[in-house]
Amino acid sequence: MRHLLTLLLLAPLALHAQQAPPPTVLRPGKMQPQAYGGAANRPDKAPQFPGGAPALGVFFQQHVKYPEAARVKGITGNVLLTAVVGADGTLSDFKVAQPLSPECDAEALRAAALLPAWQPGSRKGVPLPVMIQLPVPFGNGDILKVTK
Numbered sequence: 724m725r726h727l728l729t730l731l732l733l734a735p736l737a738l739h740a741q742q743a744p745p746p747t748v749l750r751p752g753k754m755q756p757q758a759y760g761g762a763a764n765r766p767d768k769a770p771q772f773p774g775g776a777p778a779l780g781v782f783f784q785q786h787v788k789y790p791e792a793a794r795v796k797g798i799t800g801n802v803l804l805t806a807v808v809g810a811d812g813t814l815s816d817f818k819v820a821q822p823l824s825p826e827c828d829a830e831a832l833r834a835a836a837l838l839p840a841w842q843p844g845s846r847k848g849v850p851l852p853v854m855i856q857l858p859v860p861f862g863n864g865d866i867l868k869v870t871k
Contacts, residue, residue, distance in 0.1 A: 766844035770808035770853050773839060786834045789862055790826035798824050799862040802831035806857055810850040812840035823861060831859035 772779040803821035806814045817835050819828045835857065844853035 766846045766851060766853055768845045770812070770844040770855060771842045773842065782838065783834065783859060786837050787859060787861070788830060788834075790824075790830055792826045793824050793861060796824070798827060800827075801858040801860050802827050804831055804835055804857045804859060805854060806835065807852050807854050808841050808843055809852050810843050812843045812850075814838050814841065820856060827859075827861045830861075834859060 772782075774781075800823050801821070802819060802823045805816075805818050805820045807816045808814055814835070817832055819832065822828045823831075843850040845851060
């Protein structure tokens, strides 16, 4: 009986251990090679928007429509999204990590869904999925900085 209870308690832990690891989240300034090769899923080349950060800023200027409700309320700032840049460069799994307002959050998700494919991140020349953080500006004119 005691062994059965132990198995029932450990079963969820065994299932959790078999799940695939989440995508790697990169931080600014942390893209240096590691001694002895580093972690197997850590990219040595970060994903990049075609044309870099300036082109990403232009993309958002052209595609983000500042919601009228946010304009009336004087809401400004960034909606911080997370997304996964796949091994083929396509973006998926958009989520609001830091909301601004419901209208701005919805508009950020709408505009981000229009993003073209990126140059994928890679490790030793092999493309791999990488999670990124993507700030979408609303009425603040800040320079965009993509956290990889």
